Amino acid sequence: MKPFGLAVIGTSWITGSFIQAARLSQEYEVRAVYSRTLEKGKPFADANQIPTIYTSIEEMLKDPTIEVVYIASPNDMHYPQAKQCMLAGKDVIGEKPLVSTRREMEDLIQTMETTGKIVVEAITSRHMPNLEIIRKNLDRIGGLRIIRSDMSQYSSRYNALLEGKVANVFDPAHSGGALYDIGIYPVSLVLDLLGKPEKIHYSANLHTNGVDLSGLFVMEYPHTKAVCSLTKDSYGPNATIFEGEKGYILMDGAPSRIGSVTLVMGGTREELGVDQVEETMYYEAKYFAELLRTRNKEELLHLSQHSLNLAEIMEEGRKQANVIFEADKR
Numbered sequence: 001m002k003p004f005g006l007a008v009i010g011t012s013w014i015t016g017s018f019i020q021a022a023r024l025s026q027e028y029e030v031r032a033v034y035s036r037t038l039e040k041g042k043p044f045a046d047a048n049q050i051p052t053i054y055t056s057i058e059e060m061l062k063d064p065t066i067e068v069v070y071i072a073s074p075n076d077m078h079y080p081q082a083k084q085c086m087l088a089g090k091d092v093i094g095e096k097p098l099v100s101t102r103r104e105m106e107d108l109i110q111t112m113e114t115t116g117k118i119v120v121e122a123i124t125s126r127h128m129p130n131l132e133i134i135r136k137n138l139d140r141i142g143g144l145r146i147i148r149s150d151m152s153q154y155s156s157r158y159n160a161l162l163e164g165k166v167a168n169v170f171d172p173a174h175s176g177g178a179l180y181d182i183g184i185y186p187v188s189l190v191l192d193l194l195g196k197p198e199k200i201h202y203s204a205n206l207h208t209n210g211v212d213l214s215g216l217f218v219m220e221y222p223h224t225k226a227v228c229s230l231t232k233d234s235y236g237p238n239a240t241i242f243e244g245e246k247g248y249i250l251m252d253g254a255p256s257r258i259g260s261v262t263l264v265m266g267g268t269r270e271e272l273g274v275d276q277v278e279e280t281m282y283y284e285a286k287y288f289a290e291l292l293r294t295r296n297k298e299e300l301l302h303l304s305q306h307s308l309n310l311a312e313i314m315e316e317g318r319k320q321a322n323v324i325f326e327a328d329k330r
Helices: 013-025 038-047 057-061 075-087 102-115 129-141 158-162 178-194 281-294 297-320
Strands: 004-009 028-034 052-054 068-071 091-095 119-122 144-152 199-206 212-220 225-231 239-244 248-252 261-265 268-271
Touching (some): 013 028, 013 038, 013 068, 013 091, 028 038, 038 052, 068 075, 075 091, 091 281, 102 119, 119 281, 119 297, 129 178, 129 239, 129 248, 129 261, 144 178, 178 212, 178 297, 212 297, 281 297
Parallel strands (some): 004 068, 028 052, 144 225
Antiparallel strands (some): 144 239, 199 212, 239 248, 261 268
């Protein structure tokens, strides 16, 4: 089938990774990149073999060869740019977090209904084969009591922050911080498997500018408690453990990648996971292409509800921790 004409917004490493995954899937033809400046756009376009550079998003959206736009700008720009693209007749793949507030997600859902265009949130782990293996095997460990999911990623920009240089990822004006940058992965993982929790609580270590550097996000269910740890200011192991009455499932590696999966019961170990493509964004790229073709309403509703619930509990959590975004004023 004919590949989708794809444009990308943003010139960071994650945009480059999605381009590689999109090409590996053979579902997209990368036609353009939007960057605010040619100085940033041209080196990125050259490195990724992108034929066209736009420094005006309005001009890019006039391009009839572009059908879908992947957005990986600063977090606070995901929502307004996604809406702008849909209103211009383009489908959207928005990097996580798609929105800064529940209100923004509600508006994007309404925009989908009025325009007929699609917007989906790119949370890589949601579409990886090993996540489905965990889902299908949870019942084997009996009553699920505790989930511990750790996402530690010492930021390459943390030392600069300590020197007073604030990158977007540590700027509350750009919806930055540990929860929205990396904590979204374990929180989304638990939400995906167990649904919306009855209660949540987020306790965070804050920088002087009010952004969260690390913290604990607790999700409470009737018979299960989940504790998600997230750090951008320290080092630690990455793993998720599902603890049940009969045994446990160990997911080794960061929740963003869904690594090996091992079932441990009565002293025996069973490897459940399968080998996955090294370029982990490949799975979401393939999944979104199928969705763009089928326009499956039931699946779109499921994805939108997940993003809506995720936006709600993350907004509630950060406000508990007194993390306030500029986007809260919109």
